[in-house]
Amino acid sequence: MLRMETMQNSFQYPIGTPGQKWTDKEVQQWRESTSVKRLYSEDVLPKIDALRDTLEVVQYGALSYDEQRFPLFALKTKTWDPKKPTILVTGGVHGYETSGVHGALQFAKENIHSYEDIFNIVVAPCVSPWGYETINRWNPNAVDPNRSFYKGSPAEESANVMAFVESLDTEVWAHVDLHETTDTDESEFRPALAARDGLDYIEDNVPDGFYLVGNTEKPAEAFQKSIIGYVEKVTHIAPADSKGKIIGSDVVQHGVINYPLKKLSLCTGMTDCDYSTTTEVYPDSPKVTDKECNDAQVAAVVGALEYLKQVL
Template identity: 75%
Template sequence: MKNNHQYPIGTPGQKWTDVEVAEWRASTQVKRLYGEEVLPKISELSDKFDVVQYGALSYDAARFPLYVLKSKNWNEQKPTVLVTGGVHGYETSGVHGALKFADTQASHYQNDFNLVIAPCISPWGYETINRWNPNAIDPNRSFYADSPSEEAANIMKFVAALNVEIYAHIDLHETTDTDESEFRPALAARDGLEYFEDSVPDGFYTVGNTEKPQPDFQAAVIRSVEKVTHIAPADENNNIIGSPVVQRGVINYPLKKLSLCAGMTDCLYSTTTEVYPDSPKVDAQECNDAQVAAVTGALAFLKAVNR
């Protein structure tokens, strides 16, 4: 459905130039602090993980160091599982769900897997509650060689340097009301396109890989999460955010074609979680718990497969 909403920055039908990007960047505000809400939690996990700095964002290197949590008992004979959060910095439970998993549940799986957890890939986006980075680039459409996104480039470089095959990747995200009220209209304006309104699904869903869908794996994630929060229903066209529902709570995307984070490796198993924090049925703790349940559901499935 076409929407008459006109984004306040730019001229309809014209792509943004550096002028509009600068205007957009000036309109953002710091609303919370990475250094107060995320970095201390990472530091507190140093007794359970090796805390490894893999870079820093040039926007303010001292303010935005980038860290992963890496299994202390690393063994290249074990499968390696990557967990990422905060690729879109505004998606809060992706960040804090990853940290909560690391703190409360990861110990149950470290004998079976090498774990690499990147809890906040986009700290500038975290602070400004934004989908993009300061250059109006979406990190989650930028996972390709010579990426224009520092956020994507830094984590890709680190993962490649591990020099191990990534067996599975769980990428923690949210779908929010602001996707339709702010971020998709901004995207259309940036690219000089018309904005067509879509609906926001009420509930949790996952995005699998069109090329390697692994339906049993996705179903295991859904079964685990539904113990914590509700699963998004399909709309009247049997879609979720415009894509066909392939099984309850699951859609598929061509991850590499879209340059998505969950497609940055050639892993056999991948899933992108989507929590809906704006539902009146949930609170922040439930959203974090849903992300934890998604990771544990995925790992329990993989553990059973590898017996």
């Protein structure tokens, strides 16, 4: 999830001293408080392996925390042609955002071939497998990969996928990054962030519904509108709050806010692509199922590609 700050809360995170940034000691305490809750090797890697007959599977690195346990994979269309525009889809930059991972894999299995004659498509379905296993926003060093997409990144997850995208030796025309906004953003991850940085926790509300984060510098209004149109056939779109905002940012059109991607070092800012969007599915809504969350992620990618077909 991406958000701006709104109002202060007195809640204090159990690790660290209020008003003081974490040292290595607190980072270690935090890391020791995490635990494995699901397995990348069981949930994700078999789904990637199952696609080897129809897509090119590329290992673009491995996380040094455990290279055998955390290999990093991307999927590429086999009909790669330098004359075609290239589309990038990323998931699991925040490993705990489940439908980002499984929505990317579902798209690769069920939908990618409908577009491979028109586009080169590359999918990195699980950028942060340690975060996936521990259901965590950060990596083991208490670094947020989705604030680390810049040269000399402190996050292996970000650095590896950036190097891979650069190695493709092609301009990325569009990038769809699949995320979720969850109740744990307010109950765990944002309080932890405030504690880590020695700041007060600023409380906010979790919007009930799907929304998109576009690029302040290249907002691509019609592109975002197309995606929302496809997604709202699958799930509900988050309404603006009483101030016309979602997570503290102005709603620029139905279900869409914009962020300065490069300034914030977000995943969708890793290239200079013309079209980018970050999806935000809300899996904790009583109105949705896990399947609908995955389907919403797929609908977002499809909505993006359908629009791009029209503007080629």
